[in-house]
Amino acid sequence: MIDILLNKKIGNNTYNYKLKTNSKIIAIMGQSGAGKTTFLRLLSGLLKPDSGYIKINNFVMYDNDKVNIKTKLRQIAYIFQHDNLFPHLNVAENIGLGLNVNQVENIIFWLEKFGLGYIRNSKITNLSGGEKQRIALIRALLHNPRLLLLDEAFSSLDEENKNILYNEIKSVLHSYKGHTIIVTHDYKEAMKLADEIFYLSDNKFNKVWNNYIEGEIKSIEEKDSGDIFSISSGNLLLRGIILKDFIKVGDIIKVEIESVKVKIGNMTYNEENFVDNNLLKGIVVKRIDNVYELSVDDKIIYARSDITYELNSQVNIFIKYKNVNIVK
Amino acid sequence: MATVLTPVLISLKIAFVATCFSLVIGTSLAYLLHKKNDKLGTIFETIILLPLVMPPTITGYLLLLLLSNKGILYMLVGNNLIFTWWAGVIASTIVSIPLMYQNSKSGFQSLNPVYKDIGKTLGLGRFKIIFSIELPLILPSLLSGLVLSFARALGEFGATLMVAGSIPGKTRTIASAIYFAVESGDRQTANTLMLIMVIISFLLMFSLNLWLKRKRNYN
Incomplete structure (x- = not known):
């Protein structure tokens, strides 16, 4: 279960987030500046809230300064729109960064599952946009995250690539133990992937199309x-x-x-x-x-x-x- | 033979030590100042870059004042460093720091902050992020700064002459040896030293350019 209550003041903007849901995959939509990315940064610990709490499946990540687990220990995977992979490392090195050595077989398994076994030793610059995001997703899932955050992760892909990717990842996102929060402006993406869609406006998460x-x-x-x-x-x-x-x-x-x-x-x-x-x-x-x-x-x-x-x-x-x- | 070899060895020794100092001081200053856009930061940066635009004799004269019996550096070190090879190191460090600073600063500025965030979400600690992600990514800039600083230190003449002099076998570098060889009409020594200097400089710049071109393939 996702149970979140967060308050944060940045400059003249005050953000108050309240979200409680059992859905495994949720999508958050909303206009630019509504605070979607700020929400994800607060969840990941990259930004510190002023007050509130974050509970994911009863694991408390933050609770009014009494608990404030560091980002590196929160087991939150974050996939951005661009630049998820380190350009000086090849595909396998990128996936393996931060993982135990005994995960090598897992890396190969996931690469094969996504049909990417052949690019295991490729340079990042030689990959297409879709391949890069798949690699980022594999790396994220191998960390067994409590929460997977996708911040406009597929926005830069073309329609055809997006549709292929949606079909590939939907079952994957359902099968792993954690929750997924997708921030997107693409309603099709939200509908294809999410169990529940929220529209963030005026600090409120409203369920979409309910x-x-x-x-x-x-x-x-x-x-x-x-x-x-x-x-x-x-x-x-x-x-x-x-x-x-x-x-x-x-x-x-x-x-x-x-x-x-x-x-x-x-x-x-x-x-x-x-x-x-x-x-x-x-x-x-x-x-x-x-x-x-x-x-x-x-x-x-x-x-x-x-x-x-x-x-x-x-x-x-x-x-x-x-x-x-x-x-x- | 000694008239040629000794200045080469002294030059390489001074340049090597000065480059090590430049690397530490220039990179640290760049790390501290690369995000500062305020007035104080700009003033500091201007002071660091001054040796680039000032005549080396002025830098040398300033160092002479600082290293003299009443100077701050004399008080700090407690020894008179003037006319020792250490004075040459100090002079070469001062003139090469701006190059190290500028290169490492552009490296730090080009670093995408997202990489640090991703590193944290992958469970990496601060040191692992620096050594596995940030340093390798700014390595081309650091190496450029290193090679340029070394080349600058190797070719340093004016400031070094002011504070270290040109004592044969002690502080006479390639640059000052060529000057005195030409002045005394020893063309053969001057030509040999010139050739050595051109070869060293060419090899340095050529290897750097070659490495950078290969390295930048991933960008």
Whole structure:
């Protein structure tokens, strides 16, 4: 789990970061100057926070000056946009720097896994941009990091190279034990790689492409599997399960539905589809990669699907009751 | 034979020791001052670079004042160094420091700060970062400074003559030996020394250029 609360004043800018998530890979987007890189530098210990804490899987790296683990001991790998590799060392030497001698076999294994065995003894200047970033990634993973930070790491690559790389690394990032934080301005990169996407603005990490709907509680039904509430927002009526919130009919609440939990598809009669599921009809308004913007009555709902639907086509939307979460 | 060989050996000895001093002093000053952009830093830097633009006789005269019985250097060392080969070392060090300083400073300035950050995230300590990453990366600049300082120290004449004189077998270097050989009409000694000096200088500069060209292939 990533649990971070950090405060830092740099010149006239004050940065306050609060982030708590279980997701293995998260992406942070945001405008230039929003403080994305500052956030990564604070995490890595290259910049000292004024106050707060950093806990990664219960390992405390920083806690209000009581704990401040040095960068070299934090086990954080940091990959920048450029210049990750030392030009005076060859590929194997670059990867091996800081590793134990007994890791040689691992180096060869990872180079082969990425299909880079043939450049083991090459000079850095002879490598392409994609090869350089792969080498940096191999080196980072061999250090078994608690946290892997990618700061616009793939921005300088062309589209074709990026797509190949995304497919190669997604499973790798999922299989190692640590978390990954990707800072990017490329929404496609964020969607392809991350489990959760945040947009940093005004010192707040807002989840991207999640649905937030505000409405009034119309009814509450008692059920063995959990009480079910109905919320009405304009013409939209949604049902959700009450977990630990104390709500009553008439309350105005806000619910969150993650776009990945919104399923879309053609209507087929299937009992499964009607059990504990909100069934809605929507029209495809916009598609950005695998994110669909759907118009449902007077609302916009974001959903993710790998199946292609034409613009303006009508689709069925399924949202499980348990995925309608009360946030306020 | 001794009239040729002895000045060559004395010159090489003085130049070698002076270059060692220049390396330590010039590189340390460059490391301390390369990030300073304030007035004080600029004043220091100007003082360090002054011997580059001043006539060597002025540098020599200043050193003479400092090394004399009432000078600061005399008080510090406690011995009169004037007209010893150590005086030649001091003079050569002073005139070669600016070259070492300038070269190492540009080396430090060209060092990408990201490398230090990456080194830290790879778990490397301060010394490992300096010796495995930073020093190898600025090696071309350091070596340039070293060779130029050595060449400058080897060819030093004016300031050395002022403080070390030209005592045969003690402080007579190639440069002063050529001067006195020409003055006394000993053309053969002058020609031989000139040839030796040209060969040494050519070999030094040629090897440096060759090495730098090979080394810069990775940039």
